[in-house]
Amino acid sequence: MAGKAPTMVRVDGRWTTTPRADGRIEVRFAPEAIDGPPGDLPSAGDVSAPIQLALHDGVLAGLGFPSGMTVPAKNLLTGLATTFQYSSGVGASWTRHEEDLTGSYDAAYQRAGDEVERHRAAFTALRGPSGLSTADRDRVTPDENSRFALDDDGLRSASIALDVAFVLGEGMPSFHVQVRGVLEREAIERVSPPLGSGLMIGPISMAVDEVAARRAADRATVDGATVEALLAEVDRVAALAASADTEKTRSRLLSRVAALLRVDPSAATAVAEYVRAHAGDVSAARLLAGALSSAGTREATDGLAHLTAAPLPSATRAVVMGALALSTPATKDSLSTLADVVTHGYDRQAALALGIHDRIGQGDVPDGARAASDILLARYAQAGSDAERRTYVQALGNSGDARALPILERAMHGADRELAGPAVFSLRFVAGDGADALLDAALDQPDLALAAVRAIGYREPARWRDRVVQVQAVYADHAGIQDAIRGILRRW
Numbered sequence: 001m002a003g004k005a006p007t008m009v010r011v012d013g014r015w016t017t018t019p020r021a022d023g024r025i026e027v028r029f030a031p032e033a034i035d036g037p038p039g040d041l042p043s044a045g046d047v048s049a050p051i052q053l054a055l056h057d058g059v060l061a062g063l064g065f066p067s068g069m070t071v072p073a074k075n076l077l078t079g080l081a082t083t084f085q086y087s088s089g090v091g092a093s094w095t096r097h098e099e100d101l102t103g104s105y106d107a108a109y110q111r112a113g114d115e116v117e118r119h120r121a122a123f124t125a126l127r128g129p130s131g132l133s134t135a136d137r138d139r140v141t142p143d144e145n146s147r148f149a150l151d152d153d154g155l156r157s158a159s160i161a162l163d164v165a166f167v168l169g170e171g172m173p174s175f176h177v178q179v180r181g182v183l184e185r186e187a188i189e190r191v192s193p194p195l196g197s198g199l200m201i202g203p204i205s206m207a208v209d210e211v212a213a214r215r216a217a218d219r220a221t222v223d224g225a226t227v228e229a230l231l232a233e234v235d236r237v238a239a240l241a242a243s244a245d246t247e248k249t250r251s252r253l254l255s256r257v258a259a260l261l262r263v264d265p266s267a268a269t270a271v272a273e274y275v276r277a278h279a280g281d282v283s284a285a286r287l288l289a290g291a292l293s294s295a296g297t298r299e300a301t302d303g304l305a306h307l308t309a310a311p312l313p314s315a316t317r318a319v320v321m322g323a324l325a326l327s328t329p330a331t332k333d334s335l336s337t338l339a340d341v342v343t344h345g346y347d348r349q350a351a352l353a354l355g356i357h358d359r360i361g362q363g364d365v366p367d368g369a370r371a372a373s374d375i376l377l378a379r380y381a382q383a384g385s386d387a388e389r390r391t392y393v394q395a396l397g398n399s400g401d402a403r404a405l406p407i408l409e410r411a412m413h414g415a416d417r418e419l420a421g422p423a424v425f426s427l428r429f430v431a432g433d434g435a436d437a438l439l440d441a442a443l444d445q446p447d448l449a450l451a452a453v454r455a456i457g458y459r460e461p462a463r464w465r466d467r468v469v470q471v472q473a474v475y476a477d478h479a480g481i482q483d484a485i486r487g488i489l490r491r492w
Helices: 071-083 210-222 227-238 244-263 267-277 282-295 298-308 314-325 332-343 348-360 366-382 386-399 402-413 417-425 433-442 449-456 461-474 479-491
Strands: 010-019 025-035 051-056 059-064 093-099 103-112 115-119 123-128 131-133 140-144 146-151 154-167 174-184 201-203
Touching: 010 071, 025 071, 051 071, 051 461, 059 071, 059 093, 123 140, 210 244, 227 244, 227 267, 227 282, 244 267, 244 282, 267 282, 267 298, 282 298, 282 314, 298 314, 298 332, 314 348, 332 348, 332 366, 348 366, 348 386, 366 386, 366 402, 386 402, 386 417, 402 417, 402 433, 417 433, 417 449, 433 449, 449 461, 449 479, 461 479
Parallel strands: none
Antiparallel strands: 010 025, 025 051, 051 059, 059 201, 093 103, 103 115, 103 123, 115 146, 123 131, 140 154, 146 154, 154 174
8 A cells, every 4th residue: 555564465375276076176275384464364274174066067166164264264274275266278279267366357368389377357246245246347447467387287387377356446546466476386195086075165255243233133042031031931932822913922032042052152051951941842942942952062962962862752752853864063972862862762852953963074074974974874774674674764865975886876766666766866965976977867867857956956066067058958848857957956
């Protein structure tokens, strides 16, 4: 900025990329130095967990971060990923629409021997609090002259030179940002694709402190109420006659209890104890189990898990088990409790819930998740009826465990056609080419095509978009398939 000393940020380290079976790129950054203004940058430990990059038609389209990664870490890693992104093309020159933390732009690539130059003359939109906007884009002027060297193995090196001038407005100072980056390939190693489920992919964006914002919103929602006061309100609301107004009142109260559970995680014990002590009141149990399920804390998940071991009436237990299936995060207690129930007898709700917690627990409780899959695989082998086999196929589908692939493939082609559809849908979370091949084949079978389309809706859009559009034309007279495809394409 004119009249002020420049501020410098320097980042050095090793950037390791590994292709995943689901088409994403897993990246791990090992920093050697992160230097800059204190308080604005993450520590080395903050950026140590791997992230995932999603590409669409060869262009960086989104990033996935592990839960708990700090805002500064997300922004630093996003900045590195977008700075060194390279959108390949054919011929002497090509243009690709890209994004970085400043905004979106048309990147002009020009081939020069074994190198490729990238230039940009303008931003098509700038990034603000509400996302990309064309407003004031002319106030920001980029000048880029970056070079990429390639060989038969892909990108060998990159030299980034980007200058951006910001003119804030009448009477306000302008400032300039210079980005200089060097990326050099050190080695190539042949490794197996990383294991584990895919991270939630989000668009390229400047991360904000969502935790602080959510905490402030929760405090406002609770509005000073104690857990005792809210449980007394549950007593009153549970006794109201059913009506549209009653449902709105219940919904608002559920939100307040869930907010309290986030503001004061220890309150989960009192809420769970209330459900146990009033086990015959299904209406109250439904409200409070819903609050525990939607709170998103370990204490709330554990509260539900401990309730499943209590002597509850069947209707209340069904409510609690259903809420536990949807509760995040998975915990050691939720996995062990569900595993114990499934091990000791056939329980459809518990099996389906165990599959879900198996998948979502792989990052935080990997050993427990692996043991849960072992139990589901064993229970399928021991199943004594078609109904049980359908349950365990669906539970294994919820888990996404690749070891279930042979079971799902046999079920697809078996004599029990009521099992074939669930088996196809259960491929939705199983990573890798094997699951993709089975889904591709199922699309050509009229009795399985709808289940395959629904499963594909959970998978990587770049891999499936063209195939889904092709299937849309093939099944033009199938209303269910048409509706499913339209919904998927809107979501993609």
